[in-house]
Amino acid sequence: MRHYDPRAWPPVAVTVDLVVLTIRDSALSVLLVGRGEPPYQGRLALPGGFVRPGETLPQAAARELAEETSLDPGLVHLEQLASYGDPGRDPRMRVVTVAYLGLAPGLPEPVAGTDAAAARWQAVDKISKRPSLLAFDHAAILSDGVERARSKLEYTPLAAAFCPAEFTIAQLRRVYEIVWDTKLDPRNFHRKATTTPGFVVDAGASTAGERGRPARLYRKGSAAVLHPPMLRAGAS
C-alpha cells in the first residue's frame, strides 16, 4: 500500500469463472461454453465474465450463472473456490479470476437464447483426459473444483445439492459413488446417511411405480458439517 499510488494501480482485470457440476447419465459433468472469438476460438471454457463496478464477487458469480445458463440460481449451491492470476494466463492482458464452485441437481439441457446458447454439459472424465480442450488455465481450475467437491462430500451434506429437493437414499448414494468413483455398500450407506445427525430428514412420502420396494423420500438436513463424516474407501 506504500509503493503504489492508488490512482496509479497496475492494469488488471478481475473476472469470475464458474465450475458448475452436476450428475447426468451417471457421470459427473461440468457446464462449459464454446468460445466464439479468439483467443482460444473454438475451445471450450468455463462460463464467466468481468466483475462489474457495483457488484460483489458472489453477485457477479450468480449473475454470470444466470446469464450464461438457464439454471435457476436458487437451486445451485455456489461457493468461492480459489483465485488464479498468473501473468500470461490470458494473452490479452493481466486477468485475475475468482473461481466459484457450483453444485446443481440434474436438470434439462441449458436452453438456447441469450448467452446460454453455447452452454453444454460435458462429462468431467472426458475433459480430464484431454485438458487442452479447455481454454486458458480452465483445466486446472476444473481439476481444483472437482477435488473440492470430492472432499466436501466427506464432511458436509452437500451431496444433496446434486439431488432434487426430495430424494431417496439410493440417489444420494449414487452421487457419492459417481463423484468418488467407488462402490459403496448400499446397506451400510443407508444406515450411515439416516443416522448421521442433520444429514437428511424424512420427507414422509415414498416413491412408487418403480421396480422393487418403494423407497422413502428425504430432504437435505440442517447440519453444516457431518459428525461423523462419510468416509471414502481406501482410508485404511
Added chain:
Amino acid sequence: MRHYDPRAWPPVAVTVDLVVLTIRDSALSVLLVGRGEPPYQGRLALPGGFVRPGETLPQAAARELAEETSLDPGLVHLEQLASYGDPGRDPRMRVVTVAYLGLAPGLPEPVAGTDAAAARWQAVDKISKRPSLLAFDHAAILSDGVERARSKLEYTPLAAAFCPAEFTIAQLRRVYEIVWDTKLDPRNFHRKATTTPGFVVDAGASTAGERGRPARLYRKGSAAVLHPPMLRAGAS
C-alpha cells in the same frame, strides 16, 4: 467475456493480504502493521500490497511477506486463503484482494527498518474482541484465516509449521491446545502423533536441562494428510 471489451475493463486494483499466524507467549498471534496514512490511519492492518505486473499471486504474497516482515519466507508455510472484493471495502477505489494464510514458527520480534518497522505480533483473541481495531474488512479475513488454520490442523501435519525444525511431542500438543483452545490428554496425544503415519519422524536427539524426563525430538513427517485425522474435542 462478451459484454466488455478487454481494453475497456472496469477500474479494479488487485492486492494480496497476509494472515500470518504464530504462537507467542502461549497465544495464537497474527502479524499486523500500523497504518500511517488514511484511510483507517492509526488502525492496524494485515500486511499486503498491490500485485505487480510480472509476478504470480504466490510470488506477490512471498514478496510482501519479505518486505513488510523480517521473517524468512522459507520458514513460513503460505497458502491461498480466499478473495474479498466487496465494492466499498476500500473507500479509495475498487480493490479485490487475494488473501494468503501463513503459518510461522515462534520467532523474535520483527526487526525495525524497511517496511517491517511497523510490523508487530498481536494476540488473535484480543483482536477478535475488538474487530474495529483492524482496517478495511481485515477482521473478517483474519477470522477466516484462523478458522482455516483450525481445521487444517485436523487433517494435515501443518501444526509442525508452528514449531521449530525439531520439536517435542509436547510442543506439538501445545500448538493444538492453543489453536483449538482445548485441553488434550498428553498420553493419548503422544500415541496418536507418533503412530499416525507420516506425521512426525524421530530426529534421534532428546531435550536436556529441563524439568522432568527428557523428551525425544521429532521433525515434520512427509504426509500431506493425516490418516486418521486428529480430532477436536466435542465431536461426539
Added chain:
DNA sequence: CCAAAAGTGTTCTTACTACACCCATGG
C-alpha cells in the same frame, strides 16, 4: 526422596465393515 514431565499398557466404548436376512413392490 519428591515433583514434574515423558512415555506405555489396559479397559471401555464408539463406529466402521461385511454380510445374512427380511420387506414390498412389479411383472
Added chain:
DNA sequence: CCATGGGTGTAGTAAGAACACTTTTGG
C-alpha cells in the same frame, strides 16, 4: 412366485477416551 431393489440385525474389528502406571530427569 420370482426378480429387484429397500431396509434391518449382528458379529468382528479398528480406533478414540479415560486413566493407572512406569521412566527419567532436576532440585
